[in-house]
Amino acid sequence: xxxxxxxxxxxxxxxxxxxxxxxxxxxxxxxxxxxxxxxxxxxxxxxxxxxxxxxxxxxxxxxxxxxxxxxxxxxxxxxxxxxxxxxxxxxxxxxxxxxxxxxxxxxxxxxxxxxxxxxxxxxxxxxxxxxxxxxxxxxxxxxxxxxxxxxxxxxxxxxxxxxxxxxxxxxxxxxxxxxxxxxxxxxxxxxxxxxxxxxxxxxxxxxxxxxxxxxxxxxxxxxxxxxxxxxxxxxxxxxxxxxxxxxxxxxxxxxxxxxxxxxxxxxxxxxxx
DNA sequence: AGTGCGACCCGAACGC
DNA sequence: TGCGTTCGGGTCGCAC
Numbered sequence: 269x270x271x272x273x274x275x276x277x278x279x280x281x282x283x284x285x286x287x288x289x290x291x292x293x294x295x296x297x298x299x300x301x302x303x304x305x306x307x308x309x310x311x312x313x314x315x316x317x318x319x320x321x322x323x324x325x326x327x328x329x330x331x332x333x334x335x336x337x338x339x340x341x342x343x344x345x346x347x348x349x350x351x352x353x354x355x356x357x358x359x360x361x362x363x364x365x366x367x368x369x370x371x372x373x374x375x376x377x378x379x380x381x382x383x384x385x386x387x388x389x390x391x392x393x394x395x396x397x398x399x400x401x402x403x404x405x406x407x408x409x410x411x412x413x414x415x416x417x418x419x420x421x422x423x424x425x426x427x428x429x430x431x432x433x434x435x436x437x438x439x440x441x442x443x444x445x446x447x448x449x450x451x452x453x454x455x456x457x458x459x460x461x462x463x464x465x466x467x468x469x470x471x472x473x474x475x476x477x478x479x480x481x482x483x484x485x486x487x488x489x490x491x492x493x494x495x496x497x498x499x500x501x502x503x504x505x506x507x508x509x510x511x512x513x514x515x516x517x518x519x520x521x522x523x524x525x526x527x528x529x530x531x532x533x534x535x536x537x538x539x540x541x
Numbered sequence: 542a543g544t545g546c547g548a549c550c551c552g553a554a555c556g557c
Numbered sequence: 558t559g560c561g562t563t564c565g566g567g568t569c570g571c572a573c
Contacts, residue, residue, distance in 0.1 A: 270567090300549090326567080343566035344551090358551090377550040379567070395568085422544070431568080439566065526546075528565080548570085555563075 270341040272403070272436030273479035273500065275326050278347060282371075283321040285349045286330070290317045290366040298360035301375070302382055309384045313337070313363070325399050325435030329390065336390040342379035348372045400433040403472045408434065413465040417457040424460060425453035426525040428468070437472065440507045441479070443530045445471045447506040452538040453529050478503065506530040
């Protein structure tokens with residue numbers, strides 16, 4: 269389930285493989301995942317060369333000669349880079365390359381999406397325009413979070429999943445960040461103070477840095493795909509755990525905003541409410 | 542504007 | 558064993 273560390277890992281592997289290769293043909297087998305004009309997607313990438321691969325939040329961006337191909341893996345999207353071969357089940361987009369290889373996008377649940385825009389439209393005509401700050405941004409500080417949080421009466425868990433405030437955290441790492449910050453996931457965001465915000469920022473950076481080093485988290489049994497076989501799952505402190513590693517209390521699981529939330533009732537108390 | 546929730550998908554896991 | 562049901566993961570779109 270790709271969150272920031274998984275996407276970062278995939279990005280790095282793709283970048284190692286794709287630079288300077290040209291696209292000779294594009295196949296789309298599930299058109300609804302292409303959110304910009306389908307014919308332009310099929311035609312405009314032909315002859316384009318991969319110049320860079322970047323990550324913004326959980327989004328992948330392939331920069332080509334003239335275009336930006338924006339790709340979100342959602343929960344199960346994967347890329348494979350292999351010698352040309354037959355399409356396999358659940359592969360929805362195949363980019364043919366000028367070295368005899370293909371870049372294949374596989375997504376069992378078909379939740380992933382792609383956009384193709386002219387490079388200069390990347391931050392105006394795609395969902396990237398809606399993203400908040402990167403966790404590692406210099407502009408991410410207590411004041412920024414306090415300002416964003418002050419109008420939000422939703423649980424902090426829900427607010428940290430809002431990619432328009434801070435990008436990159438998903439269901440797993442949000443639980444980890446709140447545990448490390450000793451903040452209850454139920455606490456209303458507008459009730460957090462500067463110290464809470466500071467803790468969230470520091471925890472996020474530490475956890476994401478650590479997870480990137482380990483190649484991300486692999487919770488479900490993934491077949492080996494490009495980049496996505498991390499080992500951070502072994503370091504998770506609350507998510508999927510039964511016993512709190514700090515105080516040995518049972519870890520509780522409850523739904524917040526429809527999402528399974530793991531937390532320690534003793535270490536993560538709701539204060540000042 | 543903020544909030545709540547269904548929709549999008551499909552296979553694995555679960556219950557009977 | 559076989560069947561039906563539930564669940565999950567990120568984001569969007571709609572209604573209030």
